[in-house]
Structures are given as C-alpha cells and as structure tokens.
Amino acid sequence: MSYICSLCNGLFTLSLACPACSQPLEDSGRLEDYKGPYSPYNSADQYYGATYLQSSCEHIVSCPHCGEQYIYQVDLSLT
Numbered sequence: 001m002s003y004i005c006s007l008c009n010g011l012f013t014l015s016l017a018c019p020a021c022s023q024p025l026e027d028s029g030r031l032e033d034y035k036g037p038y039s040p041y042n043s044a045d046q047y048y049g050a051t052y053l054q055s056s057c058e059h060i061v062s063c064p065h066c067g068e069q070y071i072y073q074v075d076l077s078l079t
C-alpha cells in the first residue's frame, strides 16, 4: 500500500477557479519540483522533511489570466 497523488498520476483534473478573477487555474507542477534547485537537503528543510507526516501533495496552480500563483494541497489517495 502506498499513497499517491491523484493529480500527479493523472487521475484527477484540476477544476479550481482563480479567487481573483474566477478563470480556471492550471496545474504548474509540484511545489517540491520548484524547490529542487535550491539544495533541498539543507539543514532546516531536512529536519522538517524528517518529521513531517505527508498526507498531501502540494502543487503550484497558476492563473493564466492574472498570472497569480497559489499553492494547492491535493489529498493523497491510498492505493
């Protein structure tokens, strides 16, 4: 058994509206992927990661209309 993110695995289509303009938001990938270049195994992050019980996958969603980006937490599904 493992937890998967249905958005990462294409089981789920994002249907969120931008809080600012009500246009549909687009998935821009995982927040984790954005952190990548900034040495993810640095002191504070490593400590955080070790104690954090992961129950959601954080995605960046962006509005193509006004250019805003938001963090969207996807609940993980048990497979």
Ligand SMILES: [Zn+2]
Binding pocket: 005, 006, 007, 008, 009, 030, 057, 058, 059, 074
């Ligand atoms: Zn995900």
Ligand SMILES: [Zn+2]
Binding pocket: 018, 019, 020, 021, 022, 023, 063, 064, 065, 066, 067, 068
């Ligand atoms: Zn917008």
